[in-house]
Amino acid sequence: MHVAAIDIGSPEKGRQGWAVRGPKVERCGMDVDDCIDTLATVLEDGPLALGFEAPMLVPARSVAKELTRARAGEGNRAFSAGAGAGSLVTGLVIVPYVLAGLKARLPAGFGTATMDWRTPPSKPGDLLLFEAFVTKQNKTANTRHVEDALAAIDAFERGARGAAPAVSAIGETNCMSLLGAALLHSGWTTDLGVLAQPCLVVVGGVAETVAALPLGSRRAL
Numbered sequence: 001m002h003v004a005a006i007d008i009g010s011p012e013k014g015r016q017g018w019a020v021r022g023p024k025v026e027r028c029g030m031d032v033d034d035c036i037d038t039l040a041t042v043l044e045d046g047p048l049a050l051g052f053e054a055p056m057l058v059p060a061r062s063v064a065k066e067l068t069r070a071r072a073g074e075g076n077r078a079f080s081a082g083a084g085a086g087s088l089v090t091g092l093v094i095v096p097y098v099l100a101g102l103k104a105r106l107p108a109g110f111g112t113a114t115m116d117w118r119t120p121p122s123k124p125g126d127l128l129l130f131e132a133f134v135t136k137q138n139k140t141a142n143t144r145h146v147e148d149a150l151a152a153i154d155a156f157e158r159g160a161r162g163a164a165p166a167v168s169a170i171g172e173t174n175c176m177s178l179l180g181a182a183l184l185h186s187g188w189t190t191d192l193g194v195l196a197q198p199c200l201v202v203v204g205g206v207a208e209t210v211a212a213l214p215l216g217s218r219r220a221l
Contacts, residue, residue, distance in 0.1 A: 017145025
């Protein structure tokens with residue numbers, strides 16, 4: 001299985017990065033359309049897990065004073081404040097664009113998308129979607145958005161290596177899923193149940209040992 005991640009930001013200002021890693025393709029860059037083309041190629045050949053570095057679910061709460069509180073597991077980095085709120089809004093336009101573009105590049109009727117991380121994707125066309133929560137981002141390097149994407153891949157792979165299914169870092173089971181809304185909008189599903197389905201959230205940080213791949217590089221193994 002290949003794993004990919006997109007650090008959500010402004011394509012216009014070059015504040016976005018992506019990376020994909022797996023047995024046949026290792027590539028990264030900053031152009032979102034190049035990312036979609038690469039992901040389509042990967043998905044036609046095998047299963048793919050794709051993460052977005054922005055809040056992909058928000059809690060559905062019944063107490064007014066708790067509506068904007070941090071999600072369980074976020075600590076003091078609430079989805080509704082600062083960087084979280086900014087990436088959430090940007091994700092509302094970037095994620096549907098990516099999913100719609102990916103579906104359009106695949107053969108008609110090919111591929112299925114899911115947020116059920118307890119059943120890993122296993123065959124070409126199987127797409128698993130998740131949220132990445134990257135901390136300690138590199139704030140200065142030109143490749144910082146790519147490094148965030150690589151950190152998200154690292155976090156997913158650490159969880160996937162365990163004998164048991166990964167545990168989501170955000171403990172909000174009663175939620176509104178922004179990923180689910182994007183799947184409906186882009187035509188990947190017609191199941192309204194995805195609007196209330198939580199996705200896997202992985203947490204990782206950019207370490208000093210993280211080295212970004214040369215932009216646009218591709219390696220076939």
